[in-house]
Amino acid sequence: xxxxxxxxxxxxxxxxxxxxxxxxxxxxxxxxxxxxxxxxxxxxxxxxxxxxxxxxxxxxxxxxxxxxxxxxxxxxxxxxxxxxxxxxxxxxxxxxxxxxxxxxxxxxxxxxxxxxxxxxxxxxxxxxxxxxxxxxxxxxxxxxxxxxxxxxxxxxxxxxxxxxxxxxxxxxxxxxxxxxxxxxxxxxxxxxxxxxxxxxxxxxxxxxxxxxxxxxxxxxxxxxxxxxxxxxxxxxxxxxxxxxxxxxxxxxxxxxxxxxxxxxxxxxxxxxxxxxxxxxxxxxxxxxxxxxxxxxxxxxxxxxxxxxxxxxxxxxxxxxxxxxxxxxxxxxxxxxxxxxxxxxxxxxxxxxxxxxxxxxxxxxxxxxxxxxxxxxxxxxxxxxxxxxxxxxxxxxxxxxxxxxxxxxxxxxxxxxxxxxxxxxxxxxxxxxxxxxxxxxxxxxxxxxxxxxxxxxxxxxxxxxxxxxxxxxxxxxxxxxx
RNA sequence: GCGACUGUAGUGUAGCCUGGUAUCACAGUGGCUUCCCAAGCCACUAACCCGGGUUCAAAUCCCGGCAGUCGCACCA
Numbered sequence: 001x002x003x004x005x006x007x008x009x010x011x012x013x014x015x016x017x018x019x020x021x022x023x024x025x026x027x028x029x030x031x032x033x034x035x036x037x038x039x040x041x042x043x044x045x046x047x048x049x050x051x052x053x054x055x056x057x058x059x060x061x062x063x064x065x066x067x068x069x070x071x072x073x074x075x076x077x078x079x080x081x082x083x084x085x086x087x088x089x090x091x092x093x094x095x096x097x098x099x100x101x102x103x104x105x106x107x108x109x110x111x112x113x114x115x116x117x118x119x120x121x122x123x124x125x126x127x128x129x130x131x132x133x134x135x136x137x138x139x140x141x142x143x144x145x146x147x148x149x150x151x152x153x154x155x156x157x158x159x160x161x162x163x164x165x166x167x168x169x170x171x172x173x174x175x176x177x178x179x180x181x182x183x184x185x186x187x188x189x190x191x192x193x194x195x196x197x198x199x200x201x202x203x204x205x206x207x208x209x210x211x212x213x214x215x216x217x218x219x220x221x222x223x224x225x226x227x228x229x230x231x232x233x234x235x236x237x238x239x240x241x242x243x244x245x246x247x248x249x250x251x252x253x254x255x256x257x258x259x260x261x262x263x264x265x266x267x268x269x270x271x272x273x274x275x276x277x278x279x280x281x282x283x284x285x286x287x288x289x290x291x292x293x294x295x296x297x298x299x300x301x302x303x304x305x306x307x308x309x310x311x312x313x314x315x316x317x318x319x320x321x322x323x324x325x326x327x328x329x330x331x332x333x334x335x336x337x338x339x340x341x342x343x344x345x346x347x348x349x350x351x352x353x354x355x356x357x358x359x360x361x362x363x364x365x366x367x368x369x370x371x372x373x374x375x376x377x378x379x380x381x382x383x384x385x386x387x388x389x390x391x392x393x394x395x396x397x398x399x400x401x402x403x404x405x406x407x408x409x410x411x412x413x414x415x416x417x418x419x420x421x422x423x424x425x426x427x428x429x430x431x432x433x434x435x436x437x438x439x440x441x442x443x444x445x446x447x448x449x450x451x452x453x454x455x456x457x458x459x460x461x462x463x464x465x466x467x468x469x470x471x472x473x474x475x476x477x478x479x480x481x
Numbered sequence: 482g483c484g485a486c487u488g489u490a491g492u493g494u495a496g497c498c499u500g501g502u503a504u505c506a507c508a509g510u511g512g513c514u515u516c517c518c519a520a521g522c523c524a525c526u527a528a529c530c531c532g533g534g535u536u537c538a539a540a541u542c543c544c545g546g547c548a549g550u551c552g553c554a555c556c557a
Contacts, residue, residue: 417520
């Protein structure tokens, strides 16, 4: 990695997409702020996600970040969302306990701290680094604790604990698709790479509930072939539909969400050739998952997980049913079942970084361009007076206020020269710039300048402001051009 | 968390070795210019990561902390 990535980090800070949090106090790793442009970009992405799932009849909720202990006791996060770890007294190196056991030729797999301590006291565990005997064994949980509560490591549990209310809302029908956009928190040991590994991050999760006997949803349709890496080691480039039909993706609902995710990510701006789906190896899966496929995006030359699509079976509902006062059983016809869950979980911060990185390029003259598409670009268009002349400024402001009621994502700029303003908009991804010049004062025409081709076209102001949607008028103009 | 390297205006940097409070560019503000791809000129604003030590004097040398990059480990 690191070429384009560095440019993105620098651009983001300078222009206001994102930057490290709390930097006036020396910084604090694992936390990032979204700036004025980043907020717009993020909201646009979440909006695409929400609208895409509304198409499937999804419903959405919003639940607390702080969550009481019993919820995570039931979900398995208290016991299993942690690593047994140990530390060498002498050289202070910390290890996963598993690593030290392997090093010492011990095959036992302790399930909890008691078992781990027992193994540790019966064997002399040598430190792989200095050879000293390791005594200190402890449990490192990846959740943040706040008094007797935990900050949720995923938004999903907020949906599971509300299953019955949601099911009732949904008129007792399956499949049921429920989404939540919100924050998740993980105590990462070493946060790295800006938005890639954050301690506090943005998630958009979908929990889709099914009759366990029919893990089927929607219709698979033909779409672009995409790289698929099942855990057999094979590599395919196929449409998702073909992958399902040839058994590479094991169930229809999983295939449906892989396909949906591919299309959504493409729409957001992840390039299809820089996207792949990789199935987890069995030992790689989360404690709740029976099968998992990650969508991975290419940033420079490294692949990063941006979406995880997991088959959670009825693991969560069964556990909440057993540990709470609520039964999670539903009646379908004659049978009583606990629904199965397929979960596509979107890491918004990573998606943002991927989109920016994949959209970024330098022109021959060295100037930056962020070729964001109109769905996610913070601003749709910019309006300029050619010069800082009162008559041009007035005319430009007039055009701005006529366009604004129809599209709020417009920016007015008269700072610096016209060339600088074009360059500035290129760098923040604005697809169209509209310039008022001296000719405008005579014939009410303006120039429209296209970000990607840098070409211009002159049109009548009235042809633009008479449109219900000026952006689509500009899109049409681009196609004609 | 370990190791190596690093930390100077909003951004990117020079200065650090060989101590004397800081260079340049871009961005920003004001002014002049009929100027369509980061134009020019003038003026202004703006920084030595934090703490301690050595010294008459520390951006510079020493120690500690914090943060970043890379490598190892970690990534449910």
